[in-house]
Amino acid sequence: MVHAVLIRRTGPPDVLELVDDYEKPTISDGEVLVQQVSTSVNPVDYKIRDGSLKPKSLPKVLGGDLAGFVTESKSSKWKKGDRVIALTEGFHWDNEENKYGSYADYTASKEEWLAKAPYGILLNILGGVPLVGMTAMQALESGNLKPGARVLVHGGAGGVGHMVVQLAKVHFKAYVVATAGPANQTYIKEELGADEVLNYKEEDFAEKYKDKPFDLVIDPIGGVVEDKSYTVLGQHGTYTHILNNNTNEDKIKAGKQWKDRKYVVILVQPNGKQLSIISGYLENADIKLFVDKIFWLKDIREAHEYAKKQHFRGKVIVQISHEE
Structure with a gap:
């Protein structure tokens, strides 16, 4: 029996329950068992x-971000002791298999979801990479970008946003404009490498760029930001919406009817090949994971409260064990 955080019902953070009698997951052919570090x-x-997304079954172990060591393998690709990262299907509300939930000492993963962890970066923080890194990569790929393409990313300082800015520059060779609050202007420009940063509290991006359209707009915010984004999208551009509380089904249906422009909705999918590319960039210091705060698994309720209420840079990490 091992430790895990699960929910037996939906609700406020106090429904998060740390148990010590969770059965260590069993693995099938093509899977590995990972001892989690973060x-x-x-x-x-x-x-x-909180029930905004209805879980298909309860109790449920939350989380899909994985970083740790392979302890058991039924895969020809991975062996015991390998340092790995992955996004598992544990993050998805429709997934019934708790063995993939990552708020636990041990997590199972399919072999094709895994990537080698970047050398030189501790697993203590690498659990913050997979979901945001691949969301960013898949969102950017939706635009079929050519070098020099113009990309607008809203919320450039956040978890997904800070990865979008960096990967757009490094992997796609794009011209990147990011929106952010006043406190993050220098950070996004100098640390992440954006070409331009717009202070959304002082400037209207729709007005500033009405004559400088974008090939791709990546929007994790929605609502009014979505409506305005249409006005700065090029004639053959792509608007990519990352699912959030402002997701509007009517707008999605209308967007699917566009003729020349493209409307895309992103729900990230596990992909070890993509994650390996991201891992390589991290290892070579071409991109960085920015960590706002680290919580231990026992403090998961506090971590949830912090992540939902605070405006932070990068990621909120949950550490489960140590990698020295």
Whole structure:
């Protein structure tokens, strides 16, 4: 029996229950068992917890971000002791298999979800990479970008946003404009490498860029921001919406009817090949994971409260064990 955090019902953070009698997951052919060092808190986690996204079955172990050591393998690709990262399907509200939930000492993963952890970066924080890194990569890929393409990313300082800015520059060779509050202007420009940063509290991006359209707009915010984003989208551009509380089904249906422009909705999918590319960039210091705060698994309720209420840079990490 091992430790895990699960929910037996949806509601406020106090429904998060740390138990010590969780059965260590069993694995099937093509899977590995991973001893977790860290995971993270993503918006999808607290939305499942509070019932905004209805879990298919309860009790449920939350989380899909994985970083740790392979302890058992039924895979020809991975062996015991390998340092790995992955996004599992544990993050998804429709997934009934708790063995993939990552708020636990041990997590199972399919072999094709795994990537080698970047050398030189502790697993203590690498649990913050998979979901946001691949959301960013898949959102950017939706635009079929060519070098020099113009990309607008809203919320450039956040978990997904800070990865979008960096990968857009490094992997896609794009011209990147990011929106952020006044406190994050220098951070996004100098640390993340954006070409331009717009202070959304002082400037209207729709007005500033009405004559400088974008090839791709990535929007994790929605609502009014979505409506305005249409006005700065090029004639053959792509608007990519990352699922959030402002997701509007009517707008999605209308967007699917666009002729020349493209409307895309992103729900990230596990993909070890993509994650390996991201891991390589991290290992070579071409991109960085920015960590706002680290909580221990026993403090998961506090971590959820912090992640939902605070405006932070990068990621909120949940550490489960140590990598020295």
